[in-house]
Amino acid sequence: MELPALGWQALVILVVFGVSLLIATYSTYAERVIAAFLQDRVGPDRAGPFGLLQPLADAVKLFTKEEFFPAGSNRALFVFGPCLAMVTALMASAVIPFGNYLQFGSTIIWLQGIEVNIGMLYVFGVVSLGVYGIMIGGWASNNKFSLLGAIRAASQNISYELAMGLSLIAVLMISETLSLREITLQQSVPGEWQFWNIVKQPLGFIIFIVCAFAETNRTPFDLPECETELVGGYHTEYSSMKMGLYLFAEYINVFVASAVMSVLYFGGFNFPFQYELRAFLAESQGMVTAHNIVTGLGVVAIFVKIFSFIFFFMWVRWTLPRFRYDQLMRLGWTILIPLAIFNILLTGG
Amino acid sequence: MQPLSNRAKILAKKPMTLAERAYLPAIFQGLSITMRHFFSKKATIRYPEETRPFSPIFRGLHVLKRDEQGRERCTACGLCAVACPAEAITMVAGERKKGEEGLYREEKYAVSYEVNMLRCIFCGLCEEACPKAAVYLQADKMAPPRFERDEFIYGKDRLVEPVSPDARSQRGIQLTPEQAEVLRNKMAQQPA
């Protein structure tokens, strides 16, 4: 790979990084507005037009809050916890293919941070690390509620990772590759009509989305921060931007989970009739330009899918009540895992 | 034991059906309910831009009225202060000098007239007590929040209504241009 291409790749990585942060920022706003709309309210609408500058105002508020260290806390780990949560959350978006390649002359730019042939395992690994930020932060706070939140997060994540991995195996069995880019490309092959994986894996998708809710600690599985029982859960003692980092990490996780679901089950950057559109455009614009236009539309397509999933996450959050802890564990171990194994058998058979 | 009334409802706890145990139908039902609310009309009133309509009998901030020639009606009789259950009104009476006939309607007038809005309970008894129809509680104005206590003591500078017919009001409701025109004509016919 010559240097200009490498530079382009670095640019793509930077853009992916920035977009993840931007989406996380506006997820906080979207969450408040969606919550308000679902409850017949209007939500924040004061800062800027439609309240669009609200995240900025929140950031200013968080930055100017007092930095607080609880007595008896482990200071180094107390700071390390939120940083780790943020880093692991941001790492996962690196391998997600946000689009097909763009072609300028002889340069080909893939709209993907980095292509590895173990893409799915990478995402899975990074997501499984996400719990450390919560555990370390919760433990270092020297607070019983925080510790309980941390312990709940740990056991919940481990339990649901199993079902999640098993539901992923079914996808792997039909795609026969771990590369997210190849999985996306397989879901639309020119010449033949190929459906998205959701058609082949409806059960797997349901298992996966339930596990995604649990892995990102979103309601109805937000036991680690359960306000009614644990004050604030693992971030009870956190204030200022350290608290902000935890909240941010949660939204980035939601974004990554949405992106992974779009790629694995909803065809990623593919959209219906893209080949017909490209052929149509190629007549007037030439093949290369037509391809670039279709790629751009593909990026729009995957972001539409991602935003719908983020909306779904929030919609569910403001609809369903929280599970009880024993119900959560029972659902994970005695329902989801057997279902996932059954799904594997179904896919294999 | 014999039931005291026949209102008690016997509920049989049936085992859940498969659809109920699967939980997914119930989830979709809940999601559809919240989605309906997503598109329903919002109850919020965006306050500074939109205001809730006042009741027509709302009693708000006091006003000291002028008569049709722009003279203050108050004669400082003190009946309002006597009627006030919260003892919010204080006044100092004074005698009208020569040449002040255009300012005050009666020979005696209020040199100072203060209402303490922190004490006032906006009951409207002062309005009922006034023999000269001088004090009214407006139907569209409230005493706004302030930072200092002494700012809540409203003197004549803030209570007496303006002379200009365009800024006058009736029962606290701004006069329409037609009403203001009628008032202006009346004031012009009877020069002080």
Next chain:
Amino acid sequence: MSSLFFFLSFVALFSALGVVLAKNPVHSVLFLILTFFTISGHYLLLNAQFLAAVNIIVYAGAIMVLFLFVIMFLNLNADTEPHKSALSKIAAAIAGGSLLLILVAALRDIQPGGVDASTFDSQIGMVDRLGMVLYKQYMLPFELVSVLFIVAMVGAMMLGKRETGERNF
């Protein structure tokens, strides 16, 4: 590449020492996680992507979470640690020292075989190659291990299952 190797090795050794020397058990666990990461880095340098990812998922992502989980539950502090007698300290030193001696003796004579660049297959650590080896050459042991894991998982589920007459809260 070699500077990356030295960096990873340095961090690996440093964090491995940290595991042993840290007073706080939670710090030990965190150092151990760091060690696993550097080992995964070594796997990546050896072009074994699958192994690197699985190492992270299984060890760092699951097993160490359980370690941390248990240690947090136990709440081990420096002052609750029982004092060890001199005898056990000496025994531990001798045992550890002899292990080191054996390792050094075993590894001393090893000549690292060079790689012939012309015949080296860069895809050797990739998932599909690994799968070929596992499912052809080592079919039986692999399947036996899978069965073992399935049995363990079913056992865990059976333990978690609600028994008749058990009180539900």
